[in-house]
Amino acid sequence: MSDINKPDKDGEPMTNAKVSRRRLLAGGAALGGLVAGSTAARAAGTPDPLITEIQDWNRYLGDGVDSRPYGTPSEFESHVVRRDVAWLTADSKSSVNFTPLHELDGIITPNGLCFERHHGGIAEINPADHRLMIHGLVDKPLVFTMEDLKRFPRENRVYFLECAANSGMEWRGAQLNGCQYTHGMVHNVMYTGVQLKHLLNEAGLKPNAKWLLPEGADASAMTRSVPLEKALDDCLVAFKMNGEALRPEQGYPVRLVVPGWEGNMWVKWLRRIEVGDEPWHHREETSKYTDLLANGTARRFTWEMDVKSVITNPSPQAPITHGRGQTVITGLAWSGAGKISRVDVTIDGGRNWHAARVDGPSLSKSLHRFYFDFDWDGSELLIQSRAMDEHGNVQPTKEMLRSVRGENSIYHNNGIQTWHVRGDGSAENVEIS
Ligand SMILES: Nc1nc2c(c(=O)[nH]1)N[C@H]1C(S)=C(S)[C@@H](COP(=O)(O)O)O[C@H]1N2
Numbered sequence: 431m432s433d434i435n436k437p438d439k440d441g442e443p444m445t446n447a448k449v450s451r452r453r454l455l456a457g458g459a460a461l462g463g464l465v466a467g468s469t470a471a472r473a474a475g476t477p478d479p480l481i482t483e484i485q486d487w488n489r490y491l492g493d494g495v496d497s498r499p500y501g502t503p504s505e506f507e508s509h510v511v512r513r514d515v516a517w518l519t520a521d522s523k524s525s526v527n528f529t530p531l532h533e534l535d536g537i538i539t540p541n542g543l544c545f546e547r548h549h550g551g552i553a554e555i556n557p558a559d560h561r562l563m564i565h566g567l568v569d570k571p572l573v574f575t576m577e578d579l580k581r582f583p584r585e586n587r588v589y590f591l592e593c594a595a596n597s598g599m600e601w602r603g604a605q606l607n608g609c610q611y612t613h614g615m616v617h618n619v620m621y622t623g624v625q626l627k628h629l630l631n632e633a634g635l636k637p638n639a640k641w642l643l644p645e646g647a648d649a650s651a652m653t654r655s656v657p658l659e660k661a662l663d664d665c666l667v668a669f670k671m672n673g674e675a676l677r678p679e680q681g682y683p684v685r686l687v688v689p690g691w692e693g694n695m696w697v698k699w700l701r702r703i704e705v706g707d708e709p710w711h712h713r714e715e716t717s718k719y720t721d722l723l724a725n726g727t728a729r730r731f732t733w734e735m736d737v738k739s740v741i742t743n744p745s746p747q748a749p750i751t752h753g754r755g756q757t758v759i760t761g762l763a764w765s766g767a768g769k770i771s772r773v774d775v776t777i778d779g780g781r782n783w784h785a786a787r788v789d790g791p792s793l794s795k796s797l798h799r800f801y802f803d804f805d806w807d808g809s810e811l812l813i814q815s816r817a818m819d820e821h822g823n824v825q826p827t828k829e830m831l832r833s834v835r836g837e838n839s840i841y842h843n844n845g846i847q848t849w850h851v852r853g854d855g856s857a858e859n860v861e862i863s
């Protein structure tokens with residue numbers, strides 16, 4: 431993941447564009463004005479065989495209820511899939527793929543489209559053979575079966591999971607051409623599970639207990655140090671996502687949910703939690719999961735995900751195809767600190783900001799959906815979104831981020847994203863200079 435300067439191979443989407451706002455707007459194109467006479471529907475009366483002729487699907491009986499015992503999307507949606515970038519990692523077992531954010535709406539990520547990140551491939555576990563052990567600084571070490579876990583009081587919570595490396599390839603400049611690749615290491619699902627604190631209380635914490643070491647049952651046996659306060663606050667041990675069992679790639683039969691904090695702590699295939707009095711020294715945590723600063727020092731234990739947003743449509747993979755007139759800009763905003771209180775959108779590279787409309791549930795540490803409805807006059811646009819959370823944290827520009835953290839970082843890039851929309855509706859990943 432760290433080598434962001436590899437050449438474009440196999441037609442992978444890349445860009446390197448820098449755009450000057452002054453040049454772009456020098457044409458004096460009117461932005462955001464009302465465009466007379468363009469509406470979102472056409473007048474009836476013009477001959478259209480799709481109205482006047484009976485179509486096959488209108489004439490013949492369709493498949494019966496026994497044909498799709500587990501439903502899948504329409505064949506016309508077959509392009510809506512997770513995608514990976516072949517050159518990012520050496521092999522597919524320790525790799526990542528990306529959520530197709532530009533194809534989704536609302537706030538929930540469908541289970542089959544949640545991005546995947548694993549270090550040792552997908553563990554396939556029969557839940558009858560799965561055990562979760564809690565030991566270390568506890569009164570009585572315990573082993574739970576899946577059945578045992580389901581006897582504790584259950585809760586339903588919607589949370590986003592964002593990999594700390596999301597947008598990591600964009601630190602040095604606009605790189606990947608599509609929000610799926612620049613921002614797609616995030617998903618948002620409703621978890622059903624039990625509070626970790628109930629399980630810890632069952633085992634009984636010793637007075638000097640301060641840290642947890644959750645471990646996965648996969649081949650990478652991934653471990654992370656999690657401070658006890660977080661575990662007792664809002665962590666879940668979850669076995670359902672969006673109502674059904676976790677998918678194998680998301681940690682079936684059980685994973686840790688660490689709301690608002692970086693994805694690497696959300697241990698999948700959770701098999702063991704050791705309780706200790708100090709953090710463990712992980713090879714990865716000290717080398718990878720730190721943010722290298724310009725002066726060579728590193729930020730460590732940066733667990734909370736910062737306030738962030740991205741416009742998902744239009745975007746490089748989702749151009750405007752309907753021409754000028756009534757147009758919907760939409761996107762996602764989130765914060766590891768709580769709820770999103772406000773999202774602003776600009777279509778002129780930050781000269782004018784407009785309050786976007788947040789629609790759908792506004793839940794703490796969850797994705798929020800925003801819309802900005804406007805009349806496009808067909809001129810070039812530089813579109814950006816800027817999120818603010820309930821604690822007053824504001825999403826920074828990439829320039830501001832770099833001035834504080836330099837360009838050597840990979841993790842925690844929450845900078846404002848710019849898409850350049852051309853007159854033909856196509857869009858490109860750019861940075862404004
Ligand atoms: N056991 C285990 N848990 C794991 C990982 C892993 O490789 N093994 N990857 C972590 C990382 S880095 C991330 S970003 C999230 C990704 O969760 P997802 O695959 O559901 O998107 O899982 C975390 N939990």
Ligand SMILES: [Mo]
Pocket residue numbers: 547592593594595693694
């Ligand atoms: Mo991650």
